Amino acid sequence: MSLVKYTIRRILALIPILFGVLFMTFIMTRYIPGNPFMFAIGEHPTTSQIKAMNEMVERYGLNEPILVQLWMYVQKLFSGNWGVSLIIRRGTPVWSMILDVFPRTVEIALLSVGIATGIGIKAGISSAVNRNTRKDTFIRFFALMGVAIPVFWLGMILQFTFGYRLGLLPSTNYFDANLDPVPKITHLRLIDTLITGNLIAFWDTVLHLIMPVFCLSFIYLAGITRQTRSSMLEVLELDYVRTARAKGCKEKDVINKHAFRNALIPVVTVVGLGFAGLLGGAVLTETTFNLNAMGMLTIQAINSIEYDIINATIFIGTIILVSANLIIDLVYGIVDPRIRY
Amino acid sequence: MMSKTLNDSQSRKEQDTSNKTNGVLLDVKDLHTYFFTEEGIVKAVDGVSFQINYDEILGLVGETGCGKSVTALSLLKLIRSPGEILSGQILFDGDDIVSKTEDEMLKIRGNSITMMFQDPMNSLNPVMKVGDQLAEVYLLHQMDNLKAELIKAREKNKRLKENLKRMKNELKTSSPDGAETLKNQIKAIKEQIKFRITITNMAHRESAALLDRIGLPNADTIINRYPHELSGGMRQRIMIAMGLACNSKLLICDEPTTALDVTIQAQILDMIRELKRKLKNSVLFITHSLGVIYELCDRVAVMYSGNIVEYGPVENIFKKPMHPYTKGLMGAIPRVTKASRESELQIIPGMVPNLIYPPNGCRFHPRCDHAMQICKEINPPLKLMENNVQVACHLFDEDKSNSTLFRKLTFEEKQEDVL
Ligand SMILES: Nc1ncnc2c1ncn2[C@@H]1O[C@H](COP(=O)(O)OP(=O)(O)OP(=O)(O)O)[C@@H](O)[C@H]1O
Ligand code: SF4
Ligand SMILES: [Mg+2]
Numbered sequence: 038m039s040l041v042k043y044t045i046r047r048i049l050a051l052i053p054i055l056f057g058v059l060f061m062t063f064i065m066t067r068y069i070p071g072n073p074f075m076f077a078i079g080e081h082p083t084t085s086q087i088k089a090m091n092e093m094v095e096r097y098g099l100n101e102p103i104l105v106q107l108w109m110y111v112q113k114l115f116s117g118n119w120g121v122s123l124i125i126r127r128g129t130p131v132w133s134m135i136l137d138v139f140p141r142t143v144e145i146a147l148l149s150v151g152i153a154t155g156i157g158i159k160a161g162i163s164s165a166v167n168r169n170t171r172k173d174t175f176i177r178f179f180a181l182m183g184v185a186i187p188v189f190w191l192g193m194i195l196q197f198t199f200g201y202r203l204g205l206l207p208s209t210n211y212f213d214a215n216l217d218p219v220p221k222i223t224h225l226r227l228i229d230t231l232i233t234g235n236l237i238a239f240w241d242t243v244l245h246l247i248m249p250v251f252c253l254s255f256i257y258l259a260g261i262t263r264q265t266r267s268s269m270l271e272v273l274e275l276d277y278v279r280t281a282r283a284k285g286c287k288e289k290d291v292i293n294k295h296a297f298r299n300a301l302i303p304v305v306t307v308v309g310l311g312f313a314g315l316l317g318g319a320v321l322t323e324t325t326f327n328l329n330a331m332g333m334l335t336i337q338a339i340n341s342i343e344y345d346i347i348n349a350t351i352f353i354g355t356i357i358l359v360s361a362n363l364i365i366d367l368v369y370g371i372v373d374p375r376i377r378y
Numbered sequence: 379m380m381s382k383t384l385n386d387s388q389s390r391k392e393q394d395t396s397n398k399t400n401g402v403l404l405d406v407k408d409l410h411t412y413f414f415t416e417e418g419i420v421k422a423v424d425g426v427s428f429q430i431n432y433d434e435i436l437g438l439v440g441e442t443g444c445g446k447s448v449t450a451l452s453l454l455k456l457i458r459s460p461g462e463i464l465s466g467q468i469l470f471d472g473d474d475i476v477s478k479t480e481d482e483m484l485k486i487r488g489n490s491i492t493m494m495f496q497d498p499m500n501s502l503n504p505v506m507k508v509g510d511q512l513a514e515v516y517l518l519h520q521m522d523n524l525k526a527e528l529i530k531a532r533e534k535n536k537r538l539k540e541n542l543k544r545m546k547n548e549l550k551t552s553s554p555d556g557a558e559t560l561k562n563q564i565k566a567i568k569e570q571i572k573f574r575i576t577i578t579n580m581a582h583r584e585s586a587a588l589l590d591r592i593g594l595p596n597a598d599t600i601i602n603r604y605p606h607e608l609s610g611g612m613r614q615r616i617m618i619a620m621g622l623a624c625n626s627k628l629l630i631c632d633e634p635t636t637a638l639d640v641t642i643q644a645q646i647l648d649m650i651r652e653l654k655r656k657l658k659n660s661v662l663f664i665t666h667s668l669g670v671i672y673e674l675c676d677r678v679a680v681m682y683s684g685n686i687v688e689y690g691p692v693e694n695i696f697k698k699p700m701h702p703y704t705k706g707l708m709g710a711i712p713r714v715t716k717a718s719r720e721s722e723l724q725i726i727p728g729m730v731p732n733l734i735y736p737p738n739g740c741r742f743h744p745r746c747d748h749a750m751q752i753c754k755e756i757n758p759p760l761k762l763m764e765n766n767v768q769v770a771c772h773l774f775d776e777d778k779s780n781s782t783l784f785r786k787l788t789f790e791e792k793q794e795d796v797l
Contacts, residue, residue: 276500279456283495284620285488285518288480298505373505374604 043378044367051359058355059114059348063107066344072099073123073342097123110348120345125337131345134334135353140224141211141330145322146315148246149253154308157258161265161304165273166292176262183259188252192325195248209327212242249326253319257311264307268300275299301372306365313361317354402469403660404430404453404628409466411445411452418734422448422461424684427760430628435654435661437671437692439707440681443733446664447496449681450630453662454493455483470628488519494621496632496664498613502605508616509601512588513581515623524580531575538571588619593645611638618646622653629653630662635670647674668707672696680704683731683741689760690767700769702746737795740772744792748773752783754795 074090082090094100098109113120119131126134164176200208207213212226216238222229227246230239272278273296281295318332327333331350338346370376407427413420422445430436438446451457453468455475468475470490478486495501503511516524542564549560572579582601589597592615605613618634631650635643651674654661663675671678671692678695680688680703688701699705731737737744743753752772760768778784 274458276495276497277503279451279458280495280501280617280620281503282456283454283487283493284515284624285484285486286514287484295503295506299503375504375606 039378040367040370044363047363047366051363054359055352055355059111059352060107062348062351063110063344064103066342066347067103067106069342071342073344076341077124093123110345119349122346123343124341125343125346131349134346135331135349136224138330138334139353141226141328142316142318142332144225144227145246145249145253145319145328145330146312148250149257149315150308150312152250153254153257153261153311156254157261158265158304160258161262162269162292162297164262164266165269168270177266180259180262180266183255183257184263186255187321188256188319189321189325191255192248192252192322195252196325199248206247207245208248210245211328211330212238212245216241249319249322249328252322252325253315257315260307260311261304265300265304268303269296272296272300298372302369305368305372309361309365309368313358316357316361318350401432402429403432403434403471404662405467405469406449406453407467407469409449409452409468410464411448411457411461412464413461415460415734420733421684421736422733423452424736426466426681426684426686428679428686428689430660430662432660433654433658434677435650435663435675437675437678438662438664438681439666439668439671439678442666444681445684445733446681447632450493450632450662450664453628453630454487454491455480456487456493488515488624488626490626491628491630492621492624492626493630494617494632494634496634496636498610498617501617502613504605506604507602508605508608508613509582509585509603512585512601512616512619512623513578515620516581516584517577519624519626520584521577524577524584527580527584528575528577531572531580535572535575538567542567542571585619585623588623589615592619592622592649593642611642614638615642615646618649622649625657626659628660628662630664632664633666636666643670650674668696680707683736684733685741685757685770686760687742687770688767689769690763690765694765694767698765700763700767700774701771702748702773703742706745731796740770743787744796746792749787749792750783751785751787752780754787754791755783 072090072094074093078086078090098106101109110120119135121127122129122131122134160176160180164173164180167173196208199206217235219226219229219235219238220233222232226242227239230236230242269292273292277299278291278296281291286295316331318330318335320332320336322328323330323332324336331353334346335350335354337343338350370378406429409423409426410421411423413422424445426445426449428436438449440446448457448461452463453470453475455463455478457463463476466476470486475483475486502508545560545564545567549557549564552560586597586601589600594600594612594615600608600612605616608616614634614636615638618631621629621631621634629650635646638646647670650661650663653659663671665671675692677690678692679686680695680701682703688695688699688704695704696708699708731741731744737754739755739757740746740749740753741757743749746753750772752775756772758770758772758775760770761774762768763774772784775784
């Protein structure tokens with residue numbers, strides 16, 4: 038009961054934060070000199086182009102005072118209208134653009150974080166248990182590489198090797214555009230292709246995702262492994278682990294049953310925030326592999342100062358981050374009974 | 379170094395003659411456990427030898443930091459890096475524990491030797507229900523009993539179900555007024571029938587029963603709580619229950635009653651005594667309290683700074699303590715008499731020595747009223763006295779003819795070795 042109350046309270050507390058972020062991004066984007074059309078027509082516009090630009094500015098109300106524009110925007114937003122694209126895909130509603138790319142991001146993030154968490158926790162535990170052995174050194178070496186290697190560089194090396202040299206994997210795009218379109222049921226392509234039984238398209242997507250997911254999980258793996266290792270090392274020294282040993286618990290149980298759950302909290306944080314970060318878009322990886330997901334949309338929008346798209350992507354990113362924080366806090370309570378709300 | 383080997387070989391011979399009871403369960407010989415820390419080598423246990431007989435309670439007493447817990451942990455090979463058992467033997471039923479592998483230790487821990495830890499705040503897993511932690515012990519060490527119980531419980535369940543069926547049939551034929559009582563009976567039976575009984579249920583039931591026996595009220599609800607939801611005393615009793623549940627041949631109790639009030643403390647001591655009587659197992663009881671030692675133990679070893687300084691039957695040592703340190707300990711017991719309220723509690727002067735750079739010779743000499751020149755040079759070996767007590771002190775050397783060696787030290791000379 039108190040858990041429900043706590044959650045509701047936390048969600049209510051988020052409302053002012055979300056509005057704050059919305060207003061700030063709105064005002065900041067409008068303070069960028071010029072307007073989207075000015076960028077579109079280039080440095081030496083003809084008079085007719087200038088005339089057209091002014092018409093557009095008039096039409097979209099871009100020369101109204103900023104607060105008036107904000108008011109109009111909020112009104113639009115509450116009626117479910119997130120605006121339309123002015124340049125990138127002129128006339129397309131922002132909402133449908135996001136619906137195009139966001140599921141891709143979700144797919145990539147789920148896969149990468151899932152793989153990274155699974156392997157990272159195992160590796161971290163093994164590293165802590167075999168502290169200062171060759172195994173530990175080996176795992177720590179890879180974890181350190183994950184921290185040190187820039188993701189785009191890793192991506193390029195992979196593309197060069199597996200895409201260009203060996204020709205095993207497609208090096209760019211999310212799927213092969215020549216394939217028949219897949220009906221959008223869940224919007225997650227891997228699932229949609231499976232539901233419709235389109236195994237060719239499914240396999241095609243899998244192949245396209247292997248390298249980007251590998252890159253992202255490699256980077257996240259590093260953080261999760263290091264965190265698991267250090268918090269396991271801490272817990273393994275504690276008295277109740279000794280109690281478990283004194284009882285005659287098998288080493289396996291000592292580690293998995295007694296130590297690991299206690300070591301989990303910092304790991305939950307790393308995993309949760311990593312996932313939230315990926316959902317906001319993985320700009321470098323997406324650009325390297327031309328995946329056209331959230332990160333790339335955000336960058337395109339910023340490059341052509343598409344006000345409504347910038348606002349929308351940042352707003353969604355904020356929602357994801359604050360929800361991730363809330364979920365992390367709730368998971369704490371499940372993992373550790375001492376934490377109560 | 380010289381003095382230690384001397385200490386050992388001599389005391390060994392004498393102990394063999396002094397233990398006339400029915401055989402030795404645990405025989406610790408010249409145990410050295412050191413911690414290799416950054417500040418230096420902590421010589422926490424430095425040449426300790428003692429024995430525990432079958433069906434005996436040995437008390438281990440000494441000031442804080444003298445190495446009692448480290449001695450106990452060594453017996454289970456639970457010393458973790460940077461600590462290490464450097465040398466010595468721990469013979470349990472004739473088998474040397476020091477040379478055992480970690481896998482072999484799994485069979486010993488909880489089965490043959492069990493330890494109740496000192497600090498109940500940190501010794502219980504904070505994210506597991508205490509019932510689960512206790513049940514784990516049953517599942518690890520009393521599987522046979524549990525299985526027998528499980529069969530019994532399942533049979534009972536079956537009988538109940540048959541009864542229920544019979545009653546339901548009766549209900550169809552019975553008269554209207556008889557039906558009312560039958561219905562009530564059926565309801566009562568239904569409550570007793572369990573849907574499924576597992577071995578874990580049995581372990582939980584045993585746990586609750588044990589908690590009940592050691593005087594925890596509402597044991598049924600307590601097993602579903604987490605350690606942080608219990609008071610310090612309750613947690614300590616959970617620890618004790620975990621120790622008792624193992625039914626092992628040797629039970630090590632590391633100050634199990636410090637956080638408990640006197641009544642509970644007395645109950646726990648009774649339980650340990652009763653358990654010992656029933657199972658004929660042996661106990662190593664570590665405590666600060668000489669009173670508890672006197673009540674509970676058959677023999678006592680007094681430890682000072684990593685060494686055992688006096689060792690023997692409790693009555694004899696209490697009647698006539700011989701080592702100056704033991705005398706000091708006895709003097710520090712508060713006694714409830716009128717005279718004692720007016721006189722001050724005697725306190726052993728000086729500080730517990732640093733175990734990284736312990737004083738040379740007898741480690742007690744900087745604090746000893748009787749310290750002599752020889753005390754600074756040679757660590758006295760344990761020596762058997764006429765009343766079956768062993769004492770490590772130069773006051774009891776036979777040949778005191780060398781007057782320079784047996785010259786009393788001045789205060790300044792005593793402090794020379796203190797860092
Ligand atoms: N893990 C460790 N690392 C370094 N030194 C240690 C470690 N454990 C114990 N020691 C040292 O060993 C010495 C003996 O400690 P021990 O815990 O055996 O004392 P104790 O007699 O049980 O004291 P108390 O009555 O307070 O429980 C202490 O000086 C302590 O500092
Ligand atoms: S050996 Fe010497 S210093 Fe040590 S207790 Fe005996 S008299 Fe005191
Ligand atoms: Mg201790």
